[in-house]
Amino acid sequence: MFHLISDCLRPLHGRPLPDGLNTIRQFLLAAPLALASVLSSLFIPAAQAQNCETLRSAHGEDVISVHCGGAPSASFDHKNHLWVAFVSNKHVYVSRSEDKGTTFSTPVQVNAVPEDAEFNGENRPKIIVADNGTVLLSWTTKTSNRFTGEIRFSRSTDGGRSFEQPRTVNDDGLAIGHRFDSLFLTKSGKLYVTWIDKRDLEASLARSENYPGAAIYYTVSDDLGASFMPNVRVSHNSCECCRIAVAPHGDDNIAILWRQIFGEQIRDHAIAVLSPEGTVSDLSRATIDNWQIDACPHHGPTMVPASSDGQYHMSWFSAGTIHSGIHYARYDLATASPADIIKIDGTPGAGHPSLATFNDTLYLVWKGFDGMSTPLQLMTSNDEGRSWSAPQTLISTDQASDHPLLITSAEGVFLSWSSEQHGYVFKELNND
Amino acid sequence: MINKSLGTIAGFTAAVLLCAAHVALADNRPADNIQGFGPQTFSELKAQFAGKPFVVSLWSVDCAPCRVELDMLGQMKKADPAFPLVVISTDPIEKREDAADILDEYQLADEVTWMFADSFVERLRFSIDPGWYGELPRSYFYDAEHNMMSHSGILTEEKFRELFPY
Numbered sequence: 001m002f003h004l005i006s007d008c009l010r011p012l013h014g015r016p017l018p019d020g021l022n023t024i025r026q027f028l029l030a031a032p033l034a035l036a037s038v039l040s041s042l043f044i045p046a047a048q049a050q051n052c053e054t055l056r057s058a059h060g061e062d063v064i065s066v067h068c069g070g071a072p073s074a075s076f077d078h079k080n081h082l083w084v085a086f087v088s089n090k091h092v093y094v095s096r097s098e099d100k101g102t103t104f105s106t107p108v109q110v111n112a113v114p115e116d117a118e119f120n121g122e123n124r125p126k127i128i129v130a131d132n133g134t135v136l137l138s139w140t141t142k143t144s145n146r147f148t149g150e151i152r153f154s155r156s157t158d159g160g161r162s163f164e165q166p167r168t169v170n171d172d173g174l175a176i177g178h179r180f181d182s183l184f185l186t187k188s189g190k191l192y193v194t195w196i197d198k199r200d201l202e203a204s205l206a207r208s209e210n211y212p213g214a215a216i217y218y219t220v221s222d223d224l225g226a227s228f229m230p231n232v233r234v235s236h237n238s239c240e241c242c243r244i245a246v247a248p249h250g251d252d253n254i255a256i257l258w259r260q261i262f263g264e265q266i267r268d269h270a271i272a273v274l275s276p277e278g279t280v281s282d283l284s285r286a287t288i289d290n291w292q293i294d295a296c297p298h299h300g301p302t303m304v305p306a307s308s309d310g311q312y313h314m315s316w317f318s319a320g321t322i323h324s325g326i327h328y329a330r331y332d333l334a335t336a337s338p339a340d341i342i343k344i345d346g347t348p349g350a351g352h353p354s355l356a357t358f359n360d361t362l363y364l365v366w367k368g369f370d371g372m373s374t375p376l377q378l379m380t381s382n383d384e385g386r387s388w389s390a391p392q393t394l395i396s397t398d399q400a401s402d403h404p405l406l407i408t409s410a411e412g413v414f415l416s417w418s419s420e421q422h423g424y425v426f427k428e429l430n431n432d
Numbered sequence: 433m434i435n436k437s438l439g440t441i442a443g444f445t446a447a448v449l450l451c452a453a454h455v456a457l458a459d460n461r462p463a464d465n466i467q468g469f470g471p472q473t474f475s476e477l478k479a480q481f482a483g484k485p486f487v488v489s490l491w492s493v494d495c496a497p498c499r500v501e502l503d504m505l506g507q508m509k510k511a512d513p514a515f516p517l518v519v520i521s522t523d524p525i526e527k528r529e530d531a532a533d534i535l536d537e538y539q540l541a542d543e544v545t546w547m548f549a550d551s552f553v554e555r556l557r558f559s560i561d562p563g564w565y566g567e568l569p570r571s572y573f574y575d576a577e578h579n580m581m582s583h584s585g586i587l588t589e590e591k592f593r594e595l596f597p598y
Contacts (some may be wrong), residue, residue: 145493145530145533145534147494147496240496241494265585293567293584293585294497294585294586295495295497295567295568295569295570295584295585295586296495296496296497296567296568297565297566297567298566298567298568299565299566299567317565319565319567319584348562348563348564348565349554349558349562351565351566369554369555369558371555371558371562372555374554398552398555399551399552400551400552400553420551420552
């Protein structure tokens with residue numbers, strides 16, 4: 001059912017960006033830019049309209065702030081406090097907000113020794129706070145200009161006041177590509193890290209054998225990151241440069257969605273279920289877009305659970321001959337097929353969708369570009385993705401911006417987004 | 433194919449050393465031939481090539497397949513120094529030292545090339561092609577009347593010649 005093969009491509013650009021995530025405490029990614037025809041200023045209160053330029057004018061070029069940080073991502077703890085991780089000057093920082101993003105605590109440095117932590121749309125630090133208060137972080141550190149990197153992990157067991165020395169999660173000890181990490185904590189306390197790994201590629205090359213793309217690997221910790229089990233391969237021949245979407249599957253398992261190489265050069269998506277015991281099941285093709293490209297889209301998918309067990313809402317980008325643009329579908333693992341496939345936005349500048357669910361409503365946010373500015377668009381569905389509201393522009397910018405991310409808590413669904421013009425914006429979407 | 437370059441550590445090291453020789457210590461910046469690419473640059477380049485065919489190649493330092501294409505372009509340029517080639521890196525120009533190293537490795541360091549010099553990259557991409565999704569490598573083939581054809585992904589020389597028979 002699953003035919004792998006071919007070679008993956010490459011990224012768009014190396015701009016700042018975010019990652020996606022959702023529900024319980026999951027994580028993923030996303031990213032880019034914007035401009036200002038504020039069609040609706042619904043979501044940008046004046047109090048939040050402080051950007052990095054303003055802060056640097058007031059506090060100097062070296063100011064450390066969520067508004068200046070590269071590729072922030074966010075998560076709520078069980079007290080509904082907001083935690084944001086970002087990169088600044090080769091350090092990962094964490095800042096906390098007890099008022100849903102209006103004000104933030106002084107950022108705390110995670111890695112004491114500088115490292116080249118990646119921060120762009122598809123690669124950003126991820127943060128999750130366990131119910132016992134342990135703060136968990138993963139990120140990718142670039143180790144050369146030859147597409148090499150390591151998957152890094154750190155945690156705080158004192159409420160975010162200090163962080164353990166970062167550790168490398170990939171266990172092959174090779175100076176090769178390990179990048180595009182995602183972090184997810186199940187309700188039952190299983191901590192998953194997934195990433196794109198080139199160890200099989202390198203081994204094939206050593207045998208003078210062709211190996212399209214890279215591979216997907218993961219590991220699990222059942223002690224909140226004190227230790228991790230040996231790395232497990234999920235799939236050969238993944239695309240090399242797109243974020244991996246993660247969603248819960250039952251109490252202990254997760255489902256992941258990633259860009260996979262099918263046939264010679266088709267870069268569509270695959271889905272699989274991973275267990276804490278290291279077993280991979282339900283591996284199947286999730287999208288049939290027929291995007292033949294020997295290049296890198298740098299454009300990963302987003303996924304959240306649907307109301308029925310084993311079904312997932314997913315949104316992705318493709319420029320294939322079957323589907324082109326941002327699409328939505330609801331995938332059923334039992335039938336290994338997508339339903340209600342719809343085109344969300346087929347305009348050339350549209351991309352980087354992020355999904356979330358709250359109170360039976362499905363939210364989908366993505367970035368566009370109209371030639372002058374970047375609007376963030378929102379659509380909602382109240383019937384599990386069968387029908388959708390008209391698109392609504394949340395905010396726009398005519399300066400650089402990250403991918404938009406949706407974050408959920410027990411209280412609502414929120415937009416997490418960074419731009420030069422607006423700084424870091426965190427705004428509830430379900431109360432307007 | 434992506435990894436042709438991965439096997440050339442020695443070559444890369446040599447390239448770095450060569451590049452070091454290019455460093456202008458006076459201002460501590462590489463004496464490269466990279467220019468900033470702004471919102472108006474592409475229209476200016478098209479004007480420079482008025483009535484003439486030319487090729488545009490977009491790449492980034494983080495793009496493995498792009499190295500394959502740069503290798504081909506470097507060899508083509510070496511064989512025909514007058515070849516009308518515009519090479520644009522979509523990385524921020526702050527990464528110019530990384531780009532210069534790579535261009536040097538592929539014998540393109542002596543050519544004038546461009547790097548994105550505006551953080552609002554969507555606008556820069558739009559100025560090149562409103563229909564480009566940002567995937568790399570990406571190439572454009574303009575004839576003398578500036579009718580354009582585009583291609584995403586690694587180009588073979590055969591395909592290149594087919595798209596640009598000049």
